[in-house]
Structure formats: structure tokens, C-alpha cells
Amino acid sequence: MNLYKYASPVTFYPLAGKLIPWFAALAVVFGLVGLYLGLIVAPEDAQQGQVYRIIFIHVPTAWVGMVVYLVMAAYGVAALTLKTRLSSMMMEALAPTGALFTALALLTGALWGKPTWGTYWIWDARMTSTLILLFLYIGYIALIHAIEDKKRADKAGALLVIVGSVNVPIIYFSVRWWNTLHQGASVSATGSKMATVMAQGMLIMALACWMYAIAVVLARVRAIILERQYQGANEILGFEIAGTEMTGTEMVGTK
């Protein structure tokens, strides 16, 4: 398979359009099953009571927030080395969703922290590093919009995201490296500390968030492909129209 073919915006645009309904449908199905498992089937937590159910949305949003950043960094490397046009467009499409999920992870975490720890916020290593992740997303978005030359904006943005990716392992390992108020990982590659139905509910909710994120990013990248293809053309045409109008008035003047 020729991967470069799909790295071209022209071929990717219709492909993305075909994929969106499937990811959206999967998001709805996983969302309904996940909510059913998390809110109804899963039993009350022995230590935290009912409020622990926030993890069914908190953990998935945090995962999406972190992984979207790594995907952006991978596209950043592709944008700088392979110079594929789609990579920069994908970065631009991913950033708002990544920022949103990171903000939601912080918000749902605060809503869990208040009843569980007695505080909405504390400068704990995991929470502080997640806040930095949000700032990196916002920084990237601000940076690419601050530079007028699109090519230079993309390069600068890619560089910022790649350098900032050092923060992701810091977030992930923060609960191990430092003595944090935030609890340790409930699920890891080697197994889960939670009851089976709780872990299943959380994983299915994570899948729902993933499917939603993919669908919305594909929809956004389609808009970006059109914007980039026609924005430049529109400006040139704008000058042409302005030019014709001027000759028009000159002609009136000569009469």
C-alpha cells in the first residue's frame, strides 16, 4: 500500500468523509454501553462510595488528552522530515480536541478531588503536569495563529509540540516518581487493580471517547483542507476583483 497516497489531502478528504459516520456510530454504541456499565452495573466503591463513578469519564478524558498530544508530536516529526502537507493539517485538527479533553480531565478531576480529598485543586505533580499539557496545547494553537506565513507557522508549531512531548512521560510516571495526592494507576499493562466490571466500564468509556475524538478530528481536518486550499486563492481573487473595480472607476473618470 502506498502510504503517501493517503498523506495527500486530496485523497484523504473523501476517505475521512467516509470514515466519520462509522466512528460516530461506534462512539454512540460504546458510550451507551460504557455509561450503563459505569453508572448502573458497577457496584459502589468500598472506600470512595458512589462518587468514584467519576473515573468512568475522568480517566478516558485524561487518556485522550495525553495520547492526542503524542499523535500530534508524531505528525510533527512527519511534517518536519517527510514534509507531508496533511501532517500539519492533522496537527491543527487534533489540537482543539486534545486541549478540550485535557481541560475536561482537569475539571472532572477537580470534581472528584473535592468530595474525596477535600480540595478542588492542589499543586500535585500529576495535576500540575497535566495543566502544563493544557498550556502546551494552547501555546501551539496561539503560535500557529500568530505567524502569518502558513509554512513557517506549521514548522514552528511542529517544533513546539515535539519539544513539549517530554511532558507526557512526566504526567504518566508522576504518580510513581513522586509522592502524589493523586492515586496511582488503577489499570496498567500487567493488569488491573479494579473489579472486572469497573475496568470493563472504564475501557469501554475510553473507547467511546476515542471514537468521538477520531470522528470530530476527521471532520475538522476536512474543513482545514478546504480552508487551506481556498484561502490563498480567495485572497488572490480578492486582489483581482479590487483591481478590476479600480480600472472601472478610472474608465468612468476618463469619460
Next chain:
Amino acid sequence: MSIAEFFSMGGRGFYVWSSFGAVAVAMVIEMILVKKRTTAATQLKKTVEETRK
């Protein structure tokens, strides 16, 4: 579990439902914004193609 118990979430209903509600609202807003951006981009394409004719 009764309906009232379900919504009260052991007296922590505010925290639980705010969390799930915030995510739902955020997703709806994001979808509306993407839809708007798509409409604007499609309009831009139309304008350019019509002016070129």
C-alpha cells in the same frame, strides 16, 4: 437501586453529574463549532469556484 438513589449518588450527585454533564456539553459545543467551520469552509470553496468562472 431506585431512581432517586441513582440521581443522588450517595449524596454526591452534584460532583458525579457535573462531571458527566460537562463532558456531554463540551462534546455538543465542539460538534457545533466543527459544523460551523465546515459550513464556512464549504462556502469559501463555492465563492472561489464561482469567481473563477
